[in-house]
Amino acid sequence: MPELPEVETTRRGIAPHLTDARINGVIIREPRLRWPIPHELPTLLKGRKILSVSRRGKYLLIGFHHGTLLIHLGMSGSLRILNADTPPQKHDHFDLRLSGGQCLRLRDPRRFGAVVWTGEKPEQHPLLASLGPEPLSESFSGAYLHGLGKSRRTAIKNLIMDSRVVVGVGNIYASEALFRAGIHPMRASYRISATRYEMLASAIQSVLCAAIEQGGTTLRDFQREDGNPGYFAQSLQVYGRSGEHCPQCGDTIRSLVIGQRNSFYCPQCQR
DNA sequence: AGTGCGGCCTGTCCGC
DNA sequence: TGCGGACAGGCCGCAC
Numbered sequence: 001m002p003e004l005p006e007v008e009t010t011r012r013g014i015a016p017h018l019t020d021a022r023i024n025g026v027i028i029r030e031p032r033l034r035w036p037i038p039h040e041l042p043t044l045l046k047g048r049k050i051l052s053v054s055r056r057g058k059y060l061l062i063g064f065h066h067g068t069l070l071i072h073l074g075m076s077g078s079l080r081i082l083n084a085d086t087p088p089q090k091h092d093h094f095d096l097r098l099s100g101g102q103c104l105r106l107r108d109p110r111r112f113g114a115v116v117w118t119g120e121k122p123e124q125h126p127l128l129a130s131l132g133p134e135p136l137s138e139s140f141s142g143a144y145l146h147g148l149g150k151s152r153r154t155a156i157k158n159l160i161m162d163s164r165v166v167v168g169v170g171n172i173y174a175s176e177a178l179f180r181a182g183i184h185p186m187r188a189s190y191r192i193s194a195t196r197y198e199m200l201a202s203a204i205q206s207v208l209c210a211a212i213e214q215g216g217t218t219l220r221d222f223q224r225e226d227g228n229p230g231y232f233a234q235s236l237q238v239y240g241r242s243g244e245h246c247p248q249c250g251d252t253i254r255s256l257v258i259g260q261r262n263s264f265y266c267p268q269c270q271r
Numbered sequence: 272a273g274t275g276c277g278g279c280c281t282g283t284c285c286g287c
Numbered sequence: 288t289g290c291g292g293a294c295a296g297g298c299c300g301c302a303c
Contacts, residue, residue, distance in 0.1 A: 002296060003297090006296075032280095034297090034298085058297075072298090073297090074297060074298085075280085075295070075296060075298095076280085076281075076282085076295085076296080076297095108280095108281095109280080109281050110280045110281050110295090110297095111279080111280050111281080112297060113297090127299095152273075152274095153273080153274080154273075154274065154275090158274085161297095170297070171296060171297085173296095217296075220295075222296075239296095259274095259275075259276085260276070260277090261297095262294085
């Protein structure tokens with residue numbers, strides 16, 4: 001489900017409810033996510049105050065004085081803010097109960113998500129330590145991408161989906177950004193000019209920003225923290241549209257599999 | 272070092 | 288109506 005815009009949408013939705021709240025209780029209904037939810041989490045968090053809700057790539061970071069809770073939504077995860085007495089439904093694996101009667105509830109049918117505790121500085125945690133720059137930060141640019149890509153043989157779509165290169169670009173936005181930049185998703189990274197890398201970096205930033213403004217993309221089951229969908233799906237130009245006409249040239253949009261992921265492109269507009 | 276892929280899960284949809 | 292298979296927004300960890 002969630003790429004950077006969906007995680008950021010979730011962060012903005014939950015942050016006002018969580019910040020400065022205290023943890024009343026922690027409920028683990030199903031610990032078997034990507035890694036087991038630590039069973040000592042209730043003891044660790046009870047009575048503690050939430051200081052901050054931030055994001056690194058697709059990880060949400062809930063900050064406490066004595067450590068950080070990392071939450072990843074995997075493919076199918078979503079977080080809701082509910083009254084604590086709302087009955088849990090299937091796949092509601094984890095609750096953070098807050099002072100004041102609300103709770104943060106994690107639902108994740110496929111269980112590819114994760115809830116991880118770290119008592120160290122979160123940026124030093126192994127899951128975060130080797131992540132590349134945030135695409136919407138100063139440190140991300142065409143020059144940066146070109147510097148990495150000029151010696152890489154892999155398809156450009158694989159490069160921009162590699163979280164060590166840049167975080168947050170998943171399968172949807174990779175296709176969309178490459179379309180906007182006019183670059184074929186299979187093109188070898190080293191065969192792209194510095195100028196075109198500038199266009200690609202700009203396209204990644206503009207598509208992610210636009211998606212955040214629309215509250216993310218809901219294809220099937222992405223839910224915002226209040227239960228509403230995101231509206232960026234209507235702005236997707238190529239993703240999921242094979243057989244339809246390209247919005248720029250009218251040619252037929254096609255798909256192919258790159259790195260085991262379906263990819264969508266216009267053979268006329270993207271070279 | 273860089274690259275490609277298997278595997279982790281459940282739900283849904285499609286063709287038979 | 289049932290069943291098998293393919294596929295789905297991510298990404299770790301391994302083999303080469």
